[in-house]
Amino acid sequence: MVKIRLFCAAGMSTSVLVNKMRKVAEAKGIEVEIDAHPEGQMTKLLDGVDVALLGPQVGYTLSKAKKICGEKNIPIEIIPMMDYGMVNGEKVLDLALKLAGK
Amino acid sequence: MSTNFKDTIINSVMKAVNTKGVLALKEGILYTLPLTMVGSIFLLLAQLPIKALNDWFTSIFGPAWTEPLFQVYNATFAIIALVSVITIAYAYAKNSGHDGLMAGILSLVVFLITTSSSVTDAASGVTIGGVIPRAWTGGQGMVTAIIIGLIVGALYSKLLDKNLSIKMPDGVPEGVTKQFAALIPAAIIFTGAMLVYIFFNVALKTTFIEWIYMVIQYPLQNLTDSLPAIMLICAIAPFLWVFGVHGTSIVTGVMDGIFLANTMANQAIIDSGLALTLENGAKIVTKQFFDNFIIMTGTGITIGLVVAMIIAGKSAQSKALGKIAIFPAIFNINEPVTFGFPIVMNPLTFVPFVLIGPIAALITYTAIAIGFMPPFGGVMVPWTTPPIISGFIVAGWQGALVQIILLATSVLIYFPFFKKQDAIHLKNENEASGELI
Structure with missing residues (x-):
C-alpha cells in the first residue's frame, strides 16, 4: 500500500487529479491511498505517508515543505504544470511511485 | 521568458x-x-x-x-x-x-x-x-x-x-x-x-x-471602495497567476479583512433600519464583489477559453482540455486552464488574462454605481458557488444578469487569443505526428 498526499491551495482543484490517479492505480492493480489537502495543513497530515506532491500553484512553498517532509524522510516534489493542467493521472501517479521508490 | x-x-x-x-x-x-x-x-x-x-x-x-x-x-x-x-x-x-x-x-x-x-x-x-x-x-x-x-x-x-x-x-x-x-x-x-x-x-x-x-x-x-483601487487589486491576482503563483489566495489573504469589513458595514446599514443605498453610505466593493464576480469561473474569468475550446477547438489538446476544464469551471476552479492551456508563463494570454479582472471590476462597479444592481448586504455564499446562482443569491436577478454579462465578456475577450493558441497546438500536433510517420 502506497500512501500518497497531494497538497494545493485549498485542496479543491487537486481532488479532480486525485480521482484520476485512483482510477489509473485501480486499473493497474496498484494498491494506493491518495488524498488532497490544503498545503497549510501539511504538518498534521504526514503520518505514515510514503510520498507528498505539491500542486504547481503552491510550488513556491517547496522549501518550507521540504523542511517539514525532510524531518519525516518523506520525498516531496512539485507536480509538473502540464500534467497538473491536463489532469494526467497516469503521469502523476508514476511520478509519485518513482519518488516513493516503489 | x-x-x-x-x-x-x-x-x-x-x-x-x-x-x-x-x-x-x-x-x-x-x-x-x-x-x-x-x-x-x-x-x-x-x-x-x-x-x-x-x-x-x-x-x-x-x-x-x-x-x-x-x-x-x-x-x-x-x-x-x-x-x-x-x-x-x-x-x-x-x-x-x-x-x-x-x-x-x-x-x-x-x-x-x-x-x-x-x-x-x-x-x-x-x-x-x-x-x-x-x-x-x-x-x-x-x-x-x-x-x-x-x-x-x-x-x-x-x-x-x-x-x-x-x-x-x-x-x-x-x-x-x-x-x-x-x-x-x-x-x-x-x-x-x-x-x-x-x-x-x-x-x-x-x-x-x-x-x-x-x-x-x-x-x-x-x-x-474606489474604482481605481479595486481595478488595481483585480489586476494583481491574475498577474501573480501568470507566474504560476496562486495570486488569488494571496490577494484575498491580505484584502479579505477589508472586504469583510465593507460587507459588514453594509449589513450594519440594513440593521439600523435604513435602505442599503449609496446615499446611506453603502460600500460597493465587498467580499461578494471579489468572490462572486471578479474570480467567477476561476481567476481571470477563464470560462471564455473553456467555452471556446469545447465549441471551436481544432487541436486535440484543446478538445481534451475543454472537457476536463468545464466542470471545475462551473464551481469557479480553473487550475486545468491556467496550467493546461496554459496561462502560466504564456505571453500570448498575458494581456487578456490580466486585463479581464479590471474590466470585470469596472462592469460590476458601474452596475452598482448607476443603481442597476443593489449593493451587497451581509448575505454571502462560498466562492465555489456556481455563477448566476451566486449572483442571484447575493444581489437578486440583477446580480445574475451582471454575471451573465461578465461571462459573455470573457468569451469575447479571450476568443481571438484562443484561436492563436489553438493554431499553435494544432501545428505542434501535426508536426509531432508527421515525425512519427
Whole structure:
C-alpha cells in the first residue's frame, strides 16, 4: 500500500487529479491511498505517508515543505504544470511511485 | 521568458508573500469561514426578500420569529474580529513552532484590554460598564484584530525564542511546563497592552480600537471602495497567476479583512433600519464583489477559453482540455486552464488574462454605481458557488444578469487569443505526428 498526499491551495482543484490517479492505480492493480489537502495543513497530515506532491500553484512553498517532509524522510516534489493542467493521472501517479521508490 | 527571469520574479514576490505575517493573516482569517458562510444562511432566512413568505411566517410564529435567527447572526458575524484576533495570533505562533492556542488566548486578552469596556446609549446618553461592546467585535474591529493578532503572535514567538520563560526541571508534566512557559511573555504583553490603553485613554481620549478604525480602517475601507483601487487589486491576482503563483489566495489573504469589513458595514446599514443605498453610505466593493464576480469561473474569468475550446477547438489538446476544464469551471476552479492551456508563463494570454479582472471590476462597479444592481448586504455564499446562482443569491436577478454579462465578456475577450493558441497546438500536433510517420 502506497500512501500518497497531494497538497494545493485549498485542496479543491487537486481532488479532480486525485480521482484520476485512483482510477489509473485501480486499473493497474496498484494498491494506493491518495488524498488532497490544503498545503497549510501539511504538518498534521504526514503520518505514515510514503510520498507528498505539491500542486504547481503552491510550488513556491517547496522549501518550507521540504523542511517539514525532510524531518519525516518523506520525498516531496512539485507536480509538473502540464500534467497538473491536463489532469494526467497516469503521469502523476508514476511520478509519485518513482519518488516513493516503489 | 527565461527560467532565470521567472525564478527571480517569483522569488522576490514570494519573499514578500511568504513572510510570517502574510501567512498568519491568510491562515487566521480562513478560520472565520464557517462564521461568515454559515452565519449568512441564518441571515438570509431572517431577511428573505419575499414579503408574502415573511408575512406568512409572522402569522404562524408571531412577529418575533426572526429573533433566534438574528441570535445566530450576532454570534457569528458580530464577533468576527474577536475570533480573528485569536486565530491570527494562533497561526503566527504555530508557524513559528510555538503553542498556537496560548498565543491566541493572549491575543484575545490584549484585544479586550485595548477596547472600551463600556457602551453609551446614543439616545439617552447613559453609559453602561462591564460589557464587551459588540460594535467593535465585528467588522469595525477587523483591522485592529489583524494588528493585534500579528503583534501578539510575533511578540509571543520572539519572547519564547529568546528563552524568556520560566524553565521547569525535567520530570514536570508537559502540560504544566507549557502553562508556565507562557507566564513571562503574558506578563510583558499584558503590561504593554495596558500602557497602550492608558496612552490612548489619556492622550487621545479614545481607545486603541476606535483610533485604528478612524485613522486606518475607515480610510482603507473607502480606498478599497474606489474604482481605481479595486481595478488595481483585480489586476494583481491574475498577474501573480501568470507566474504560476496562486495570486488569488494571496490577494484575498491580505484584502479579505477589508472586504469583510465593507460587507459588514453594509449589513450594519440594513440593521439600523435604513435602505442599503449609496446615499446611506453603502460600500460597493465587498467580499461578494471579489468572490462572486471578479474570480467567477476561476481567476481571470477563464470560462471564455473553456467555452471556446469545447465549441471551436481544432487541436486535440484543446478538445481534451475543454472537457476536463468545464466542470471545475462551473464551481469557479480553473487550475486545468491556467496550467493546461496554459496561462502560466504564456505571453500570448498575458494581456487578456490580466486585463479581464479590471474590466470585470469596472462592469460590476458601474452596475452598482448607476443603481442597476443593489449593493451587497451581509448575505454571502462560498466562492465555489456556481455563477448566476451566486449572483442571484447575493444581489437578486440583477446580480445574475451582471454575471451573465461578465461571462459573455470573457468569451469575447479571450476568443481571438484562443484561436492563436489553438493554431499553435494544432501545428505542434501535426508536426509531432508527421515525425512519427
